[in-house]
Amino acid sequence: xxxxxxxxxxxxxxxxxxxxxxxxxxxxxxxxxxxxxxxxxxxxxxxxxxxxxxxxxxxxxxxxxxxxxxxxxxxxxxxxxxxxxxxxxxxxxxxxxxxxxxxxxxxxxxxxxxxxxxxxxxxxxxxxxxxxxxxxxxxxxxxxxxxxxxxxxxxxxxxxxxxxxxxxxxxxxxxxxxxxxxxxxxxxxxxxxxxxxxxxxxxxxxxxxxxxxxxxxxx
Numbered sequence: 001x002x003x004x005x006x007x008x009x010x011x012x013x014x015x016x017x018x019x020x021x022x023x024x025x026x027x028x029x030x031x032x033x034x035x036x037x038x039x040x041x042x043x044x045x046x047x048x049x050x051x052x053x054x055x056x057x058x059x060x061x062x063x064x065x066x067x068x069x070x071x072x073x074x075x076x077x078x079x080x081x082x083x084x085x086x087x088x089x090x091x092x093x094x095x096x097x098x099x100x101x102x103x104x105x106x107x108x109x110x111x112x113x114x115x116x117x118x119x120x121x122x123x124x125x126x127x128x129x130x131x132x133x134x135x136x137x138x139x140x141x142x143x144x145x146x147x148x149x150x151x152x153x154x155x156x157x158x159x160x161x162x163x164x165x166x167x168x169x170x171x172x173x174x175x176x177x178x179x180x181x182x183x184x185x186x187x188x189x190x191x192x193x194x195x196x197x198x199x200x201x202x203x204x205x206x207x208x209x210x211x212x213x214x215x216x217x218x219x
Contacts, residue, residue, distance in 0.1 A: 023142050129193075
């Protein structure tokens with residue numbers, strides 16, 4: 001592991017567990033550009049780890065410190081997501097600079113470090129989320145090309161088997177699972193994570209069924 005300490009961090013709040021793992025893409029043209037920004041005090045952003053396209057892992061902030069990666073966010077009633085989470089950045093140009101599939105070696109490295117993080121902290125599967133899940137009106141990362149299903153197969157996060165449900169129950173189920181259901185983009189963020197083949201923001205029967213399936217295994 002490469003050590004590149006970032007000054008962009010602070011103390012965690014007292015008596016708050018580290019119970020959330022947030023995955024991002026860097027959304028910049030190169031790994032070096034992203035790392036430089038996360039180490040620039042004027043940028044006021046960071047993450048605990050960054051994984052480049054070759055699978056090299058850089059540690060920027062110790063896990064016992066608060067990194068500045070989530071911004072204005074919400075999950076399961078909590079708004080201080082930085083205070084209770086670990087943030088991992090995956091080097092990828094993102095939607096602005098030519099979004100592309102995540103290389104196999106990068107996902108393998110992520111699987112290894114995420115598994116280790118889950119062993120160290122009481123992070124339930126439903127709290128393994130994307131930046132777009134906790135900030136749906138602002139963010140799209142890690143995006144529809146990220147293979148959440150693969151991670152779920154090895155115990156990192158959840159993946160649903162749909163069960164019958166009513167489309168009109170989608171807002172209620174979104175809120176029960178963890179989203180701020182009344183935030184713009186919440187349905188699309190759910191679809192980007194759990195139905196990447198169609199991100200239309202419509203509370204249809206398939207979306208309802210996937211949400212119901214998630215709740216069946218999350219509760």
